Amino acid sequence: MHHSGASQPQLGFWILGALLVLTFLTGGSYRASAPFLFVLRPVAILVLGYGLFMFTRAQWKAFRVPLIMAGLVMGLTVLHLIPLPSALWQFLPGHSSLQTLDTLANTGPVWRPLSLVPSATLNALFALSVPFAVFMLAAALNEMDHIRLLWLLLTLAGISALLGLLQTTGLQFNLYVPIGRGSGIEATGLFANKNHQAALLAAMLPMLAVLARAVRDRRPSWKAIDVMAGCAALVLLLLLIVTGSRAGVVVGGLSLVATLFYGIARIDWLEKRGARRATFLKIAIVICSVAVAAVATVATSRGLAFSRMANAAADLRPRLWESILPIIPQYLPWGSGIGSYVEVYRAHEPIALLRDTYSNHAHNEYLEVALTAGIPGLLLLAVTATLLAYAAWRSRSGDDMNVLLARLGVLIIIILAAASIADYPLRTPIMSAVFAIALVWCTRIAPSQSDKH
Secondary structure (H helix, E strand, O other): OOOOOOOOOOHHHHHHHHHHHHHHHHOOOOOOOOOOHHHHHHHHHHHHHHHHHHOOHHHHHHHHHHHHHHHHHHHHHHHOOOOEOHHHHOOOOOOHHHHHHHHHHOOOOOOEOOOOOHHHHHHHHHHOHHHHHHHHHHHOOOHHHHHHHHHHHHHHHHHHHHHHHHHHOOOOOOOOOOEOOOOOOOOOOOOOEHHHHHHHHHHHHHHHHHHHHHHHHHOOOOOHHHHHHHHHHHHHHHHHHHOOOHHHHHHHHHHHHHHHHOOOOOOHHHHOOOHHHHHHHHHHHHHHHHHHHHHHHHHOOOOHHHHHHHOHHHOOHHHHHHHHOOOHHHHOOOOOOOOOHHHHHHHHOOHHHOOOOOOOOOOOHHHHHHHHHHHHHHHHHHHHHHHHHHHHHHOOOOOOHHHHHHHHHHHHHHHHHHHOOOOOHHHOHHHHHHHHHHHHHHHOOOOOHHHHO
């Protein structure tokens, strides 16, 4: 489909593209001490200011729901930083220890915020700059620029995948010290954590399918794109396994199944065989793809994820989650403070779980939100899930590119939500930027006002 008047990218696309390149090069770690963040976050704040300045009333009307949600998230984080008088904060659940310390130190009445670790909450507030800036600029793009954005996103993710592939050969070129207890080869790509790399690889599968359809719509004669996309998908499945992430294998399987059955991939020779037969053939494709990738990785002695699954009983995460559950009620309804997990859990950590390393996150975002953001944070998660279900319902039918992008956005968010059950991918700037783009695609089903000019 030809879109007149949209052949040249908008200025906003170039600015967003530059920000994404910078994000992928510097945003693979969640740690506040990561030196790259001192470059990325100021740039993101400047870009966010530009996006706010250029935002139109029509764009606000089209994206007001996610913008309101973003405002609530930022508002809740700021609320955790507002100093409260001693007569108020000392009655907050979980704050009695601070009152005891103040009494022992004879400090007198001290104003303190709701957060027990204000510096960590302030870091969480600055961390919002990247996804907010990406959202504001992506929301202003037209359809052609969104297709270009998909190209760019896949290219940057492909660079991370390629780097991960090189790392499996023993070339240990890492931007960060890999996070994990394992030793030897770590296929982390542009990330510090192989689980976050695996989440990105899983999200690439539906991106490939939508991009193949976009290319075919514009160049019907270029049928080789299907073969290329299929080969790339098989390589991604192989990389998911050799990355060594158990959660990545599970999420990758979910991504493959959803890509085939959620109306994202269109395989012409399957569609001509009738719905029932096409379903059986799609199931066969899933089984064969996983089998080929598994055999290839085992044959090359890189079946790390499978070997780790065999040793799942040694995983500390279920015991960690079990120890967090009784802590949560002690800080309800407001939570201990956004970003305060490390210090709060350290104060309650069972002796049986003490190790020479510390628990940097709950490795389950839903438990961590409950602990640090309390009932307001859980309510925001519930509203987000409801809005995601509504976006999935709105995009349930149709083959227009806007609808396909909406389905893609829904699926990417589902992939990230599933990955967040056992990890924290959205805390990295890269994955928070991918989430922001997916959120724009979810919302932008009907053509925006900018497409009509």
